[in-house]
Amino acid sequence: MGAKQENGDDKMDEKVKKYLRGEAANLEGLQDKKLKGQLAVREELYGKSAKAAAKIEKWLLPSEGGYLEAEGIEKTWRIKQESIVREVDILSSRNQYDIVLPELGPYTLDFTLNGRYMAAAGRKGHLAIVDMKTLNLIKEIQVRETVRDVVYLHNELFFAAAQKKYPYIYNRDGTELHCLKEHGAVLRLQFLKNHFLLASINKFGQLHYQDVTMGEMVGNFRTGLGRTDVMQVNPFNGVVALGHSSGTVTMWKPTSAVPLVKMLCHPGPVSSLAFHPNGHLMATSGKEKKIKIWDLRKFEVIQTLPGHANTLNFSQKGLLAAGTGSFVQILADFSGSQNYSRYMSHSMAKGYQVGKVLFRPYEDVLGIGHSMGWSSILIPGSGEPNFDSWVANPFETSKQRREKEVHSLLDKLPPETIMLDPTKVGTVRATRKKEKPTKEEREAEMEAAVEAAKDTVFKTKTKGRNKPSKRARKGKEIIDRAKRPFLEQRIEEQVSRKKQKTNMETEMPKSLQRFVR
Numbered sequence: 001m002g003a004k005q006e007n008g009d010d011k012m013d014e015k016v017k018k019y020l021r022g023e024a025a026n027l028e029g030l031q032d033k034k035l036k037g038q039l040a041v042r043e044e045l046y047g048k049s050a051k052a053a054a055k056i057e058k059w060l061l062p063s064e065g066g067y068l069e070a071e072g073i074e075k076t077w078r079i080k081q082e083s084i085v086r087e088v089d090i091l092s093s094r095n096q097y098d099i100v101l102p103e104l105g106p107y108t109l110d111f112t113l114n115g116r117y118m119a120a121a122g123r124k125g126h127l128a129i130v131d132m133k134t135l136n137l138i139k140e141i142q143v144r145e146t147v148r149d150v151v152y153l154h155n156e157l158f159f160a161a162a163q164k165k166y167p168y169i170y171n172r173d174g175t176e177l178h179c180l181k182e183h184g185a186v187l188r189l190q191f192l193k194n195h196f197l198l199a200s201i202n203k204f205g206q207l208h209y210q211d212v213t214m215g216e217m218v219g220n221f222r223t224g225l226g227r228t229d230v231m232q233v234n235p236f237n238g239v240v241a242l243g244h245s246s247g248t249v250t251m252w253k254p255t256s257a258v259p260l261v262k263m264l265c266h267p268g269p270v271s272s273l274a275f276h277p278n279g280h281l282m283a284t285s286g287k288e289k290k291i292k293i294w295d296l297r298k299f300e301v302i303q304t305l306p307g308h309a310n311t312l313n314f315s316q317k318g319l320l321a322a323g324t325g326s327f328v329q330i331l332a333d334f335s336g337s338q339n340y341s342r343y344m345s346h347s348m349a350k351g352y353q354v355g356k357v358l359f360r361p362y363e364d365v366l367g368i369g370h371s372m373g374w375s376s377i378l379i380p381g382s383g384e385p386n387f388d389s390w391v392a393n394p395f396e397t398s399k400q401r402r403e404k405e406v407h408s409l410l411d412k413l414p415p416e417t418i419m420l421d422p423t424k425v426g427t428v429r430a431t432r433k434k435e436k437p438t439k440e441e442r443e444a445e446m447e448a449a450v451e452a453a454k455d456t457v458f459k460t461k462t463k464g465r466n467k468p469s470k471r472a473r474k475g476k477e478i479i480d481r482a483k484r485p486f487l488e489q490r491i492e493e494q495v496s497r498k499k500q501k502t503n504m505e506t507e508m509p510k511s512l513q514r515f516v517r
């Protein structure tokens with residue numbers, strides 16, 4: 001009993017350390033008794049709050065994430081899906097399957113924010129909505145034309161499909177609601193959930209932003225870098241990134257006609273890109289068979305990995321999936337130092353060409369859209385184990401969904417809030433350095449000061465001290481005093497200009513000194 005209690009205390013101490021604000025301050029060296037007492041009370045308060053948070057974690061965060069662990073010389077990437085399915089529970093084993101539809105592929109996928117529903121789109125016009133909990137087919141339609149991409153809007157009731165000529169918006173029953181003709185022949189679609197904006201890139205390299213609440217076209221820009229089908233939204237700040245055939249990645253916002261950032265990532269065309277959920281890491285892959293991990297705070301490469309990827313995707317816990325040909329590879333950063341290494345691998349049946357990989361939120365599942373249908377495999381440790389029902393609830397009822405829709409519309413952010421560093425929103429802008437006044441402004445200021453000095457009213461003094469000559473002399477002194485700071489500033493500028501000129505003369509060769517003005 002005592003050993004169990006000690007073990008429980010050790011676990012509680014570990015949890016408390018996680019919530020503490022570093023080590024406690026050393027108060028022994030303080031001479032001020034009042035300050036010492038105040039800091040001691042504050043430290044005690046920090047300790048109590050950390051203990052309370054550790055106790056609450058037991059109830060609010062009941063599930064813990066886990067990863068595959070190999071024994072001895074065994075490697076995690078050698079473990080097959082069949083071995084994992086045999087060991088997991090029945091509900092989890094149902095998430096490993098293959099749907100084969102060779103006549104309608106290749107397929108692309110999208111999940112809702114809570115991971116409950118999936119929309120699948122086949123290039124030959126097949127659209128399907130699937131409930132991932134029960135694996136029931138909710139609705140499927142055949143649009144009888146090419147479908148290039150599909151994306152869910154704010155919830156499972158609406159989704160957009162990029163078809164041959166225009167993108168269309170459908171409801172859950174497969175009824176066509178809108179035809180967005182202004183977008184043109186769209187190659188890729190993305191939805192910005194906090195701003196209710198549908199972003200698209202068409203085959204002429206035009207980027208469109210449309211507000212789906214009011215139907216207003218917020219932005220329409222020509223990228224000027226040609227056709228591209230590589231497009232991704234940064235979940236941290238809402239910035240849309242495009243990968244181009246020149247090897248550059250450009251980042252856009254709906255209120256700017258020029259890219260916020262234009263960075264050269266690869267010597268050849270960019271084949272895919274993905275953003276980490278924290279928004280600070282970006283993964284790109286190029287045709288030169290290199291995968292690069294970028295730190296977006298410094299815009300520097302922090303790791304370069306060999307290998308090609310037609311599609312990339314980050315999971316909620318930071319795992320990176322890369323798909324090419326009929327092979328899918330999962331990379332993981334276990335050390336927390338942004339050093340990715342091979343974690344798992346999966347080979348599709350021979351001839352299957354992977355088109356898109358997408359992690360399912362709140363589940364250890366990876367969805368794969370390929371040329372022969374779509375598949376689902378188990379990736380332990382990829383999903384967030386504890387969901388926040390106020391953010392995304394996989395078990396939400398229709399009433400909760402309606403309430404959430406109203407709240408999200410009330411909390412909708414304007415397009416102007418999209419920027420590289422969203423933490424600047426709400427901060428006070430720093431005062432700018434005073435710009436140097438022009439010659440006319442300086443003269444106007446001096447004249448105003450002289451006029452103010454002339455209007456000075458003198459006291460009426462005793463006999464003999466109120467002579468007109470004395471009053472005139474005093475008025476002249478006041479005017480000179482008002483002019484003095486302006487004249488001193490002018491002299492300082494002339495002196496600094498002369499010094500600068502002499503420095504340039506000494507630096508330049510004698511033959512060129514006569515050309516200095």
